[in-house]
Amino acid sequence: MKQLNAIFESIGSTVMLAVNSARYLKTLPRQFPRIIEQCYMIGYTTLPIVTILCFFIGSVLALESGYSMQNFGAKQFIGTLVGMSMVRELGPLMVSILLAGRVGSAITAELASMKVYQEVDALVTMDIPPERILVMPRLVAVQFMMPVLTTIGNLCGWFGGALVCKYTGFISVEPDAYFATLKRFMEAKDVWDGLIKSEVFGFAVILVCCQIGLNTRGGPREIGAAVTKAVVVSLILILVLNYFVTKILVA
Amino acid sequence: MAGSSSPFVNKTFGVTIEKLNKSFDDTPVLKDVSLAVSPGEIFVIMGPSGSGKSVLLRHIAGLEVPTSGRLRIGDFDPADPATRERVRLALVFQAGALFNSLTVYDNLALYPREHRFGSETQIRDRVMRTLQILSLEKAAVQYPAELSGGMKKRVAIARALVMEPQLLLYDEPTSELDPVMSATIIEIIAALREQTAVTTIVVSHDRELAMSIADRMAIIMDGRICAIGGVADFTRPADPAIANFLNPTIDLKHPRFKQLENDHE
Numbered sequence: 001m002k003q004l005n006a007i008f009e010s011i012g013s014t015v016m017l018a019v020n021s022a023r024y025l026k027t028l029p030r031q032f033p034r035i036i037e038q039c040y041m042i043g044y045t046t047l048p049i050v051t052i053l054c055f056f057i058g059s060v061l062a063l064e065s066g067y068s069m070q071n072f073g074a075k076q077f078i079g080t081l082v083g084m085s086m087v088r089e090l091g092p093l094m095v096s097i098l099l100a101g102r103v104g105s106a107i108t109a110e111l112a113s114m115k116v117y118q119e120v121d122a123l124v125t126m127d128i129p130p131e132r133i134l135v136m137p138r139l140v141a142v143q144f145m146m147p148v149l150t151t152i153g154n155l156c157g158w159f160g161g162a163l164v165c166k167y168t169g170f171i172s173v174e175p176d177a178y179f180a181t182l183k184r185f186m187e188a189k190d191v192w193d194g195l196i197k198s199e200v201f202g203f204a205v206i207l208v209c210c211q212i213g214l215n216t217r218g219g220p221r222e223i224g225a226a227v228t229k230a231v232v233v234s235l236i237l238i239l240v241l242n243y244f245v246t247k248i249l250v251a
Numbered sequence: 252m253a254g255s256s257s258p259f260v261n262k263t264f265g266v267t268i269e270k271l272n273k274s275f276d277d278t279p280v281l282k283d284v285s286l287a288v289s290p291g292e293i294f295v296i297m298g299p300s301g302s303g304k305s306v307l308l309r310h311i312a313g314l315e316v317p318t319s320g321r322l323r324i325g326d327f328d329p330a331d332p333a334t335r336e337r338v339r340l341a342l343v344f345q346a347g348a349l350f351n352s353l354t355v356y357d358n359l360a361l362y363p364r365e366h367r368f369g370s371e372t373q374i375r376d377r378v379m380r381t382l383q384i385l386s387l388e389k390a391a392v393q394y395p396a397e398l399s400g401g402m403k404k405r406v407a408i409a410r411a412l413v414m415e416p417q418l419l420l421y422d423e424p425t426s427e428l429d430p431v432m433s434a435t436i437i438e439i440i441a442a443l444r445e446q447t448a449v450t451t452i453v454v455s456h457d458r459e460l461a462m463s464i465a466d467r468m469a470i471i472m473d474g475r476i477c478a479i480g481g482v483a484d485f486t487r488p489a490d491p492a493i494a495n496f497l498n499p500t501i502d503l504k505h506p507r508f509k510q511l512e513n514d515h516e
């Protein structure tokens with residue numbers, strides 16, 4: 001019962017954090033430097049790992065599907081399979097998982113140590129709401145960066161798939177044919193659906209990581225525990241949200 | 252008492268606390284605390300570690316909500332977020348609570364920037380003037396991690412001062428400092444009150460600090476206020492517990508040392 005209360009309390013606190021942060025959207029122009037800084041943290045520093053991961057996700061997807069599809073002569077549709085899987089599912093999912101591990105954990109660690117070492121209390125006594133300078137700029141920045149990261153991730157996945165198709169002996173599908181089937185069955189809606197997913201996941205990850213960071217109490221040990229909790233909760237949330245958002249988008 | 256012809260403060264506030272109680276998870280920390288701090292005075296709250304004095308200060312700063320009782324800064328409730336728009340309150344934290352990702356200059360400039368106190372040039376003048384008062388000009392470009400304990404305390408005081416506070420709170424301002432630096436911090440606290448006439452509440456277990464700068468002081472033990480009065484009232488306290496706290500004696504013949512000796516052998 002106590003644990004159930006704690007879960008509902010956390011959900012309520014997270015919703016309130018989002019609402020309170022939204023109240024400071026009117027201060028957006030003054031927070032511009034902080035938003036740029038967060039765009040750099042979320043976007044630029046995550047880009048290399050997104051590129052590598054998505055390239056190999058696309059590659060292995062092509063490899064596995066080529067291996068299975070050669071048995072019933074459907075190799076020419078590998079482009080469609082890789083393209084659609086990356087755009088609708090794996091691109092947003094992998095970028096969000098990387099965001100949770102790479103950026104979300106860093107945000108929780110930073111905010112938790114600010115809380116534990118009373119920097120957040122100092123902000124409150126100075127009448128500077130933490131939501132205004134610590135949370136809102138991050139939530140805005142992630143909305144800018146998630147579509148960019150996801151699009152780059154999708155492109156890397158497609159090219160990874162194309163390379164594997166060309167240079168793997170038992171597949172041998174030329175890039176022209178690969179991209180032709182990729183384009184033939186893909187619609188703008190598929191791309192938009194993937195981008196919507198990435199926006200939802202990105203927002204949820206950053207919000208949860210901020211909430212856990214700002215509610216940390218104790219000492220250094222609790223900072224570590226908060227980071228672990230933030231990553232685990234983010235991963236669960238991404239997968240649960242993935243089902244519900246997909247259900248809404250395909251309805 | 253300092254005059255009210257202050258260069259910074261146009262109004263300062265008194266603090267009234269009536270029957271304040273606070274419990275954390277059913278553990279009472281503050282019990283029926285009542286006291287009144289007059290505008291412009293230096294009030295020192297002393298007590299042993301864990302007696303609840305820092306928790307009391309956090310209540311005055313609006314960082315904790317009382318379980319029961321009444322607390323007012325002037326006519327305002329510090330737990331109400333709107334109070335911070337009416338009362339400029341600064342708290343100097345025990346460990347400084349400086350923003351580690353910002354330089355000393357940016358630590359000081361954060362408040363005037365966020366509250367739009369003029370142009371960047373005006374803010375720069377204001378910050379540099381404050382750093383000058385505390386002889387910290389050379390530390391302006393340094394980060395908190397590069398500073399000594401004494402400098403961190405001075406930066407924390409400077410950050411409070413740049414707010415031009417109407418109520419100034421100090422949490423253990425001389426803890427972890429050598430005697431010379433402690434004396435410097437005590438002088439700074441007294442000088443700031445003289446210059447600004449700001450109401451100052453200091454939480455400390457430093458007897459020297461209390462005796463040298465307090466207008467009035469209170470002793471808190473086990474969450475209760477045991478005594479309130481002027482400094483003269485505490486030179487020879489009648490209560491043995493207060494007397495022992497203010498003038499502790501070291502008794503190496505105490506049974507606990509004998510026990511330790513036996514254990515060691």
